[in-house]
Amino acid sequence: MTVLKAVRGTRDLLPPETELWNRVEATTRRVFARYNFGEIRTPIFEDTSLFARGVGEETDIVSKEMYTWEDGERFDRDLLRDKWLRENIARFESWSLDRTAAPKADFEGQQMDGSWEFVIFASQTTSSQLLSLADEVREWNAASGRFRGIGRIVIPTISEAAVVTTPEGILIEKVSGAFHKSSQSLTLRPENTAGVVRAYIEHKLGESGLLQKLFYIGPQFRRERPQKGRYRQFWQIGAEVIGPPSAGSESPLRDAEVLEMLASFLDELNITGWTLVLNSVGSATDRPKYVAALREALAPVKDQMSPDNQRRAETNPLRVLDSKDPADEAIIATLPKIADFLDDESKAHFAAVLAALDACGVQYEINPRLVRGLDYYTRTTFEFTHDGLGAQNALLGGGRYDGLSEMLGGPKAPGIGFAMGLDRLILTLQSAEAEPAPVLADAFIAPLGEALNAPALALARDLRRQGMRIELGDGAFRIRKSFEIGNKLARNIILLGEDEHASGILTVKNFATGEQTKIPRGDLAQALRSSGN
RNA sequence: GCGGCUAUAGUUCAGCGGCAGAACGCCUGACUGUGGCUCAGGAUGUCGUGGGUUCGAUCCCCACUAGCCGCCCCA
Numbered sequence: 001m002t003v004l005k006a007v008r009g010t011r012d013l014l015p016p017e018t019e020l021w022n023r024v025e026a027t028t029r030r031v032f033a034r035y036n037f038g039e040i041r042t043p044i045f046e047d048t049s050l051f052a053r054g055v056g057e058e059t060d061i062v063s064k065e066m067y068t069w070e071d072g073e074r075f076d077r078d079l080l081r082d083k084w085l086r087e088n089i090a091r092f093e094s095w096s097l098d099r100t101a102a103p104k105a106d107f108e109g110q111q112m113d114g115s116w117e118f119v120i121f122a123s124q125t126t127s128s129q130l131l132s133l134a135d136e137v138r139e140w141n142a143a144s145g146r147f148r149g150i151g152r153i154v155i156p157t158i159s160e161a162a163v164v165t166t167p168e169g170i171l172i173e174k175v176s177g178a179f180h181k182s183s184q185s186l187t188l189r190p191e192n193t194a195g196v197v198r199a200y201i202e203h204k205l206g207e208s209g210l211l212q213k214l215f216y217i218g219p220q221f222r223r224e225r226p227q228k229g230r231y232r233q234f235w236q237i238g239a240e241v242i243g244p245p246s247a248g249s250e251s252p253l254r255d256a257e258v259l260e261m262l263a264s265f266l267d268e269l270n271i272t273g274w275t276l277v278l279n280s281v282g283s284a285t286d287r288p289k290y291v292a293a294l295r296e297a298l299a300p301v302k303d304q305m306s307p308d309n310q311r312r313a314e315t316n317p318l319r320v321l322d323s324k325d326p327a328d329e330a331i332i333a334t335l336p337k338i339a340d341f342l343d344d345e346s347k348a349h350f351a352a353v354l355a356a357l358d359a360c361g362v363q364y365e366i367n368p369r370l371v372r373g374l375d376y377y378t379r380t381t382f383e384f385t386h387d388g389l390g391a392q393n394a395l396l397g398g399g400r401y402d403g404l405s406e407m408l409g410g411p412k413a414p415g416i417g418f419a420m421g422l423d424r425l426i427l428t429l430q431s432a433e434a435e436p437a438p439v440l441a442d443a444f445i446a447p448l449g450e451a452l453n454a455p456a457l458a459l460a461r462d463l464r465r466q467g468m469r470i471e472l473g474d475g476a477f478r479i480r481k482s483f484e485i486g487n488k489l490a491r492n493i494i495l496l497g498e499d500e501h502a503s504g505i506l507t508v509k510n511f512a513t514g515e516q517t518k519i520p521r522g523d524l525a526q527a528l529r530s531s532g533n
Numbered sequence: 534g535c536g537g538c539u540a541u542a543g544u545u546c547a548g549c550g551g552c553a554g555a556a557c558g559c560c561u562g563a564c565u566g567u568g569g570c571u572c573a574g575g576a577u578g579u580c581g582u583g584g585g586u587u588c589g590a591u592c593c594c595c596a597c598u599a600g601c602c603g604c605c606c607c608a
Contacts, residue, residue, distance in 0.1 A: 005599080008598090008599070008600095060605080060606050060607075061606080061607070061608095064534080064606095065606080065607085190607095190608090191607095191608060192608090193608090220608080222606095222607080222608095224534095224605095224606075224607080225534075225535090225604095225605090225606095226599095226600080226601090227601080227602075227603080228601070228602075230607090234608085236608065238608080308604085308605075311605095319606085372607085372608090374607085374608085383608095394607085394608075395608095396608070397607085397608050398608075418608080419608040420608075421607095421608060424608095446566095446567095448566065478565080478566095479565085479566050479567060480564070480565095480566090480567070480568080482566095482567085482568090483566095483567050483568035483569090484568055484569090485568090486568070487568040487569065488568090493567085493568080495566070495567085497566065499566095507566085507567095509567075509568085511568065511569080514568090514569090516567085
């Protein structure tokens, strides 16, 4: 039998490592509480369109890195596939495919010995459902970039064949109409901000007139290639400050307060060597103007750049600024700067953020090239970076998202937030300090003989109820074995033999000092407590 | 999604076209109410999975899977 393993990109966290995780989470709760944040827990999956609208349809996260599935009572993949093939099989015999015409979804078929093979060409946005029927799906690297995938289906010959002519797009309509009416597309959350804002809107939290300050700790999911500190189920700590403008949600003081909180948080975890990097990407109207100017400036020079940057120049010009390619540095230096496109309001906002940070002594660097990948960011964007992380040097990132609530159909609710990769944060802590030692119990109780097992449990219960961490042995163990195990698991061993049971005076030995004493049962807890940590 | 490296005992790893190895850990005993240190003995395993070459493959070849590192992307 195949031994089951944790799926690719996921992992188990075991003691004593989980002690470190608990410590970080406890520090989070302690520090964030001082800033009067409350905890929010949103569902781990949401309607797919939440992320499409919030994070951005064209971002890689949404277009290819989400765990998405159809959830619906009437969805039946096999039935659907069979019906689709029966309805369309005749098309393949005479139809020739014009790939340059960029149909929404097309397919061609070929009769093999006793079977049909169909190839579907489909753009992901319109026909992921169609692709979900295929035996195999792979990316098709079309030069035009029009098609996102090819699906391949092989089935036994079907005798009954209906004739269907070839109006484009009909196919999908039929498929959805017949089988997907009650189904819903769901997605494991790839980040938590969209979910928090959804909850803010749904529960009308803005109606309180107060600023909402919410933090979360939880797993997120992204279907990326695993790497050091990057997992498909990864953990994030994040916080959001959001509210109606009348509550002061647009104030630069909010930005500075969040940044100051993060600086204090990292300090409290004894993480040194971090750098706060800041920029402003401008208002919702500044940003498109700048992107347009970038495109214009890139058009004549992009051919001289690296292939990566040529592609970015087309798909997401802002990312060109993030390029690490030294060969392209000279060109990048000549590109327009975002700072020149900020309106007066945005400039003043950014200046006020900086002034507040200066006032409380939080150090920062301004990086005019810091852009963030998510569509919803406006004005302040930031990262905390750390040298110990190699190429992936960002410890956390975030920014202001003044228009997100409205993008999701909610009221005007400017906000600022961040998300921190817990997996990577733990990595930096682990590289900075010694491996955590296993936690030792206060005492190991060794019943000497199976007749003493029951009294040993009673003793353990007694001590545990007084707050002691107790490991209970077993009377079947020989005494030597009890000592060996006890030495690994606890600071003290309590011997419970016939004598001890009869007299109520227990034999206690401290493993560190080797000192052995007799202690009345009633004094045990106090003695263990004072024997130190 | 792309590229490089890797996969052998619980762990870290060595190894070789012909008997499967070390260290640490584990178990037993020296020591029948005393751990750590020491000594003696013992058990580990589909050599990642599947196929190929070969008289013979853990070793060579291919594919797959997984991990690490980098790229892409990104909180």
